[in-house]
Amino acid sequence: MNFSWQNIIDGNGIGITITGMMIVFSGLLFISLFIAVLPRVLKLKDHFTSSPKTTAEVPATVAAPPSEEEIMAVISLVLHLELERSLGEGHKLTISRQKRQGSIWASAGKMRSLSEGGTHA
Numbered sequence: 001m002n003f004s005w006q007n008i009i010d011g012n013g014i015g016i017t018i019t020g021m022m023i024v025f026s027g028l029l030f031i032s033l034f035i036a037v038l039p040r041v042l043k044l045k046d047h048f049t050s051s052p053k054t055t056a057e058v059p060a061t062v063a064a065p066p067s068e069e070e071i072m073a074v075i076s077l078v079l080h081l082e083l084e085r086s087l088g089e090g091h092k093l094t095i096s097r098q099k100r101q102g103s104i105w106a107s108a109g110k111m112r113s114l115s116e117g118g119t120h121a
Contacts, residue, residue: 008014066074
């Protein structure tokens with residue numbers, strides 16, 4: 001094979017290169033313009049699609065007091081988020097409810113049989 005500039009010129013390599021560079025440049029320019037204009041277009045769309053609401057149209061609602069389950073869910077969420085923030089994601093908090101008798105492996109075997117579903121499940 002003969003490598004020379006004449007082969008590139010004969011095969012229209014310079015024109016193909018310039019054409020490719022122009023296509024890529026125009027595509028990147030289009031993407032950047034789209035990203036720049038998108039917030040303005042969305043604001044304009046929200047302006048036309050949102051209908052003005054007056055206080056006469058919206059009935060006043062009285063919020064019911066939260067139930068005990070809702071309060072417990074909020075407290076649990078706050079505790080979870082605070083523990084995750086203070087300990088980090090890699091730490092786990094375990095609480096031992098009762099002392100177990102015997103080996104941990106014996107309880108693991110019982111748990112496995114429960115998950116498989118036997119006559120007792």
